[in-house]
Amino acid sequence: xxxxxxxxxxxxxxxxxxxxxxxxxxxxxxxxxxxxxxxxxxxxxxxxxxxxxxxxxxxxxxxxxxxxxxxxxxxxxxxxxxxxxxxxxxxxxxxxxxxxxxxxxxxxxxxxxxxxxxxxxxxxxxxxxxxxxxxxxxxxxxxxxxxxxxxxxxxxxxxxxxxxxxxxxxxxxxxxxxxxxxxxxxxxxxxxxxxxxxxxxxxxxxxxxxxxxxxxxxxxxxxxxxxxxxxxxxxxxxxxxxxxxxxxxxxxxxxxxxxxxxxxxxxxxxxxxxxxxxxxxxxxxxxxxxxxxxxxxxxxxxxxxxxxxxxxx
Amino acid sequence: xxxxxxxxxxxxxxxxxxxxxxxxxxxxxxxxxxxxxxxxxxxxxxxxxxxxxxxxxxxxxxxxxxxxxxxxxxxxxxxxxxxxxxxxxxxxxxxxxxxxxxxxxxxxxxxxxxxxxxxxxxxxxxxxxxxxxxxxxxxxxxxxxxxxxxxxxxxxxxxxxxxxxxxxxxxxxxxxxxxxxxxxxxxxxxxxxxxxxxxxxxxxxxxxxxxxxxxxxxxxxxxxxxxxxxxxxxxxxxxxxxxxxxxxxxxxxxxxxxxxx
Ligand SMILES: Nc1ncnc2c1ncn2[C@@H]1O[C@H](COP(=O)(O)OP(=O)(O)OP(=O)(O)O)[C@@H](O)[C@H]1O
Ligand SMILES: [Mg+2]
Numbered sequence: 001x002x003x004x005x006x007x008x009x010x011x012x013x014x015x016x017x018x019x020x021x022x023x024x025x026x027x028x029x030x031x032x033x034x035x036x037x038x039x040x041x042x043x044x045x046x047x048x049x050x051x052x053x054x055x056x057x058x059x060x061x062x063x064x065x066x067x068x069x070x071x072x073x074x075x076x077x078x079x080x081x082x083x084x085x086x087x088x089x090x091x092x093x094x095x096x097x098x099x100x101x102x103x104x105x106x107x108x109x110x111x112x113x114x115x116x117x118x119x120x121x122x123x124x125x126x127x128x129x130x131x132x133x134x135x136x137x138x139x140x141x142x143x144x145x146x147x148x149x150x151x152x153x154x155x156x157x158x159x160x161x162x163x164x165x166x167x168x169x170x171x172x173x174x175x176x177x178x179x180x181x182x183x184x185x186x187x188x189x190x191x192x193x194x195x196x197x198x199x200x201x202x203x204x205x206x207x208x209x210x211x212x213x214x215x216x217x218x219x220x221x222x223x224x225x226x227x228x229x230x231x232x233x234x235x236x237x238x239x240x241x242x243x244x245x246x247x248x249x250x251x252x253x254x255x256x257x258x259x260x261x262x263x264x265x266x267x268x269x270x271x272x273x274x275x276x277x278x279x280x281x282x283x284x285x286x287x288x289x290x291x292x293x294x295x296x297x298x299x300x301x302x303x304x305x306x307x308x309x310x311x312x313x
Numbered sequence: 314x315x316x317x318x319x320x321x322x323x324x325x326x327x328x329x330x331x332x333x334x335x336x337x338x339x340x341x342x343x344x345x346x347x348x349x350x351x352x353x354x355x356x357x358x359x360x361x362x363x364x365x366x367x368x369x370x371x372x373x374x375x376x377x378x379x380x381x382x383x384x385x386x387x388x389x390x391x392x393x394x395x396x397x398x399x400x401x402x403x404x405x406x407x408x409x410x411x412x413x414x415x416x417x418x419x420x421x422x423x424x425x426x427x428x429x430x431x432x433x434x435x436x437x438x439x440x441x442x443x444x445x446x447x448x449x450x451x452x453x454x455x456x457x458x459x460x461x462x463x464x465x466x467x468x469x470x471x472x473x474x475x476x477x478x479x480x481x482x483x484x485x486x487x488x489x490x491x492x493x494x495x496x497x498x499x500x501x502x503x504x505x506x507x508x509x510x511x512x513x514x515x516x517x518x519x520x521x522x523x524x525x526x527x528x529x530x531x532x533x534x535x536x537x538x539x540x541x542x543x544x545x546x547x548x549x550x551x552x553x554x555x556x557x558x559x560x561x562x563x564x565x566x567x568x569x570x571x572x573x574x
Contacts, residue, residue, distance in 0.1 A: 052415055054573055074417040078318055082415055088408035092337050098412075104329025105416035148412060 003066030005030045005156045005187035006051065011060035013046050013211075020046045021057070022211040028189060028204075030065070030155075033182050035198035035219075036191045037290075038208035039298055044191045045085050047208075048160050052082040064156055078106060081154030083146050085161050085191075091134040095125055095144050098133060099151045106152035119147045122177035124170060139166045146174065150181075157181065159190040163197065175201060199223075199290040209298040222293050230292065231258045231266060233273075234282035241276045244269055249295070259292065327422035330413065334430035338396055345396070345434065350441045353388045357381065357446065360506060370508045374537055378453075381446045383505035385439045386467060386532040390525065393435030393468035394475040394496055397427045401479025402488045405572075414573060420566035424476065424559070431472025436464055455538030462548060463532040470524070470555040471496075476562050480571050499525045509541050524554050 004027040013021040021043045028034050036044050049055045051062050053069050053076070061068060067075040090098060099119065103112045120126045123143045128136060136144060146162055157178070163171045179201070182188050192198055198205060198219070205222055207215040215222060236254040247269065250257040258269055266285070273280065338345040361377035368376045404410035413423065446452070454460065482488040503525035509517050520526045521542075531547035534540035540547070566572070 054411065054414055056569065056573065074419065075318055077415060077417045080415075084408075084411055086408055086411075088411060090404075090407070090409040090412065092340055093333075101329055101333050102412060102416075104332075105326050105413065105418055107323070107325045107417075109325055149415075 002030070003063070004028055005032065005065060006189065007063045007066075008047070008051075009061050011047065011050060011062060012058045013043070013050060013055070014058045020211055021050075024060070024208075024211075024213055026206060026213060026216065028187065030187050031182070031185060032187055032189075032204055033179075033202045034187075034189045035202035035205045036189060036208065037195065037198060037205060037294060038191075041210075042208040042298070043211040044208055045160055046211075048082065048085075048158055048191070051158065052080065053077060078152070079155050081149040081152065081157045083149040083157075083159045083162050085164075087138065087141055087145065087165070089133040089136075089141050089144065091132070094130050094132050095120070095136070095147070096129040098144065099147055102148045102151040108152055112152070115153055116151060119150050122173075122180070123147050124173050139170060142166050143170060143174075155185070156187045157189070159188070161191055161193065163192060163194060171197075195290040195294055205290070207294060207297050215293070215297050219290070223290065225293070228259055228261045228292065229263070230286050231260055231269065232256070232282075232284040232286065233258070233269075233280055235273070235278055236281060238278045240278070241272050244272050259296075326416065326418050327426050330418060330423070330426035331429055334396075334400060334426055335433060337400060338430070338434050345392070346438055346441060349388050349392050349438050350445065353384045353442045354445060356384055357449075368507075370511070371537060371539055375450075377450055379508075379533075379537075380506065381443075381450060381452060382533040382536045383503075383529050385442045385446075386463070386529050387500050387503070387505045387525075388442055389435040389439035389464060389468050390471045390528060391496060391500060392438040393431040393471040394478070395492075396434040397431040397472050397475030398479040398482075398488060398491070399475075400427065400430070401476065402482050402485060405479070405483070406485065410572065420563060424563055424566055427476050428469060428472050428559075431475055432465065432468040435468030435472065439464060439468075452536060454536055456535045456544075459531060459535030459544055459548075461535075463528055463535060463551065466548070466551045466555055467528040467532065470528070470551060470558060473555065473558040473562050477558065477565065480562075480565055483571075499523055503529045504541065505529055524551065527551050 006026070006028040008024050008026040011021055011024040012019070024047060036047070038044050046055070050057045051064070051069060053073050056070065061070070063069065064076040064079050067079065069076045093101070096116070099116045100113075103116060117126075120129055123146060125140070125143050125147055128140060128144075133141065133144060142162070142165060146159065149159070150157065159178070162174060166174070175197070178188055190198070190202070202219055204218050205215070206213050217225075230249065233256050234254060235256055238254075240248065240256070244258075247258045247260065247265065248256050249259040258265075260266065270280070357377070357380060360380055365376045370376065370379045401410070404413070478488060478491045482491060502520065503523055504520060509520045509526065512520065527542070527547035527550045530540045530542055531544045531551065534544040534547075
């Protein structure tokens with residue numbers, strides 16, 4: 001009875017010569033709020049597509065609450081609600097029709113209408129219920145996409161970048177609703193490029209890089225392990241001394257961020273700058289966040305640039 | 314939580330998919346029903362005007378009368394094909410096919426829903442043409458069972474063929490090629506506008522390889538009680554073709570060919 005919500009065992013996926021997934025092993029327990037993080041192309045969506053039965057793995061297996069997603073696909077899919085990353089919609093129907101159809105495919109009839117209303121309400125779609133999908137704005141389409149995945153009230157909910165292109169208000173609304181579902185016992189798995197989202201919401205985090213899981217721990221443990229601080233100095237257009245430069249993690253418009261593992265390094269950086277005659281215009285000291293963990297695990301500055309860009313989408 | 318598995322009924326899922334497929338074409342019935350009916354009536358008007366006095370295919374059957382069953386069947390077949398193929402290619406190109414692929418619907422249920430929707434679209438179009446044509450011509454009905462059997466089997470065959478085309482094609486232009494290079498030639502060279510006995514022997518032989526010929530001929534037999542070949546032979550050929558295509562389609566769906574790859 002007490003199967004993990006999702007159990008991934010030795011999953012490989014090749015697209016021709018490309019090894020998109022290189023042996024993923026991961027168990028997500030029922031009731032968890034789990035974040036799957038990783039840079040573009042890490043293989044998150046590929047893993048979710050295998051889980052959803054949209055593509056077949058090259059090797060390995062996945063089960064949902066004990067049901068194999070290939071051999072027992074009917075039970076597995078009944079228990080699963082997946083929000084795809086691509087913003088897709090059916091232009092023939094309005095929002096409520098789509099939700100009724102979606103619940104219907106899962107065997108649910110009019111008795112499910114109350115739940116459909118709750119989902120519409122929870123995602124701020126109630127006044128759009130009779131609007132044709134084609135006429136919704138991008139953010140509204142994203143909400144409808146999420147609502148469709150929830151229409152059959154699945155115990156295991158997977159959201160592949162649900163907040164891409166969504167305004168702040170909805171993000172809050174969405175997370176309130178998802179948190180409530182999680183409190184009611186639904187298992188939540190999400191991918192996101194907004195790391196602070198994962199940090200505040202999720203109790204456990206898995207980080208992927210090039211088709212492998214490179215870190216898997218509770219959010220708190222991950223943050224503790226990387227208890228470093230970072231120091232942000234506004235220096236203007238300067239040439240840093242070499243021994244200081246190697247601590248720089250990020251530099252933009254004369255603002256330099258240094259990753260420090262020890263408080264003593266602050267003194268070192270400042271004295272070294274003073275010795276080279278560089279003036280500190282402004283200074284800030286921050287605790288490490290999930291982004292630091294992420295960057296130190298999955299890449300150097302060059303790789304994370306597109307990720308940073310994502311923050312301003 | 315596992316009770317999510319227990320409270321569902323086996324029929325609701327496939328029935329919902331069928332209902333969605335029916336609504337899909339009904340919402341745009343001007344294009345999907347009215348347009349093909351008008352096209353068929355234009356054919357009828359032009360060909361009967363030009364040829365009625367000059368051509369007699371069967372003794373005692375005016376050319377216009379001869380033409381109507383063939384035109385009806387041709388429209389049934391083309392629209393059954395169009396329904397399943399265009400629904401699938403649109404969902405694939407738009408990406409919304411995932412909404413169905415994410416559900417517990419089996420490949421057999423998926424097949425049945427698309428098949429029945431295609432049959433209904435084909436028969437609705439055929440029935441509309443029949444009803445309008447009745448205003449102009451008094452059509453005899455020799456054997457209604459043959460009409461029903463060929464109407465059902467023919468639309469099922471083409472509906473299935475449309476599913477295959479919809480699964481196989483990745484883009485609209487590939488689907489257009491399917492229409493223009495397979496469906497159109499086969500339906501125009503099937504003896505809708507003539508009896509194949511009026512053709513040179515070589516082309517008669519070629520026509521016998523065209524499954525559309527048997528569907529049109531058998532359907533027409535239901536009206537006049539005569540045809541170019543035995544209706545039982547036609548029925549067997551059409552039924553066997555349907556079974557073969559249905560098995561191929563189910564195999565494609567089960568393997569996930571193109572849809573889950
Ligand atoms: N159908 C496909 N055919 C070929 N290659 C594919 C296919 N789907 C994904 N890939 C490749 O597999 C790798 C993993 O892609 P995936 O979409 O899983 O990444 P992701 O972690 O979801 O990235 P993102 O954060 O951008 O969504 C990428 O290199 C991608 O180009
Ligand atoms: Mg992705």
